[in-house]
Amino acid sequence: MADFGYIIQEDRQINYDANDRTLFYFLKRVEPSISLCIGCGTCSATCTAGQFTQFDLHKIMLYVRRGEKVHIANEIKKCMLCGKCSLACPKGINTRNIIFQTRKFLHSNK
């Protein structure tokens, strides 16, 4: 296409009606405590992986919740399943199991 010096920006809006939230509904079924997240960020603050990479658990979970496409498979690989986040979470969310179940879901939906 000819370059007219313009680009079309992609819509940044989260289109909630159109988004696919299958993974979130799956996680809610197998680990109901996921619903309790208030986005405080304690999990991310304590995360060793997050100290050295862009890994941010509460952000990823929020995207999953809204049905936003993120490269979850790539992101979630960064987690070493140490479980520090589960110990730190003030809401008692089993964050480690959420990662574990997400991997399981992605594996069976390959």
Next chain:
Amino acid sequence: MNKSVIVIGGGIAGMEASAYLSAMGFNVTLFEKDEKLGGHLLNWERLFPTKRLGSEVLTFLKKGMDEKINVHTKTNITKINAENGKYFVTNHNDEIFEADALLITTGYDLFDARRKEEYGYGIYDNVITSAELETMFLSGKPIVNKQGKVPKRIGFVHCVGSRDRKVGNVYCSKVCCVTAVKQATEIREHLPDCETYCFYMDLRMYGAKFEELYNEAQEKYGVTFIRGRLSEANETIDGSLLVKVEDTLVGRPLKMTVDLLVLMVGFEPSKGTKDIAKILNLNTNSNGFIEVADEHTLTNVTNLKGVFVAGTTTSPRTITNTINDARAAAAEIACYLNLYTIQSRNN
């Protein structure tokens, strides 16, 4: 002769204070502008955080109202004169009542949601207030939208008319957050297939069992909380509403359609409160409510000797706190009328 007290406003605070004052032996006259006593409680089906029936609390309040209390409903006050430490209250029929002390319990009005026109209340069919949803619950009829359709998705907008400089109300109305959580869970009980969303700035779950209700709403009832204030709501062709909000936890704008949008309207000083303040020359605070003599220690005392206040006349508060405040006011008035020495602290 027994000393007498006139209570103006027959809501929760007025009823409970009248009950206590009468029990303490004072002659109590209670004025109410409406036909029935009970105020806003008459329009509420269930109460947070326990979801017990509002009518149970009303029954309790009525039980306190002994036959010695002179109740005048459908009564408006036109004039109040003070003479030699006594108050003379004139009603709309020009009848004059005498009292040694006045208690003002004229309370609050709900915020008129039309003033937040970006949400479309009064313009779009399916934008309603939290009070209207409560009326739906109270009627026992099925929950449907204006088109008679069972809603599949309902949004609750927090802080409508509260914490909003643009409408002139900088204060928090204290009860709307937990009311939204309560109503969202009730919707899930009535309509298990209906998704519920709360759009909030921050959730103020300060009271006993509030946080527990919030946790239950998330885990048991699957209510979704989206942090962000709606910029606008627009009606779509089928009568549903397209809402736009910044999802501030994700950090991106979000749009979704809802079949019903519930506006959590806040408290404003009632017309009755403003009228009485004017008639008596009572000081009002920066929020328009009646000013108390000391925010910490003299919360039922006004700038006028012998004129006391209780309940939501001074600030938004819960039913629990209103009942406590009414009893506190009754004690304050008893100290004043019986000339207890503890009263000297007030000067």
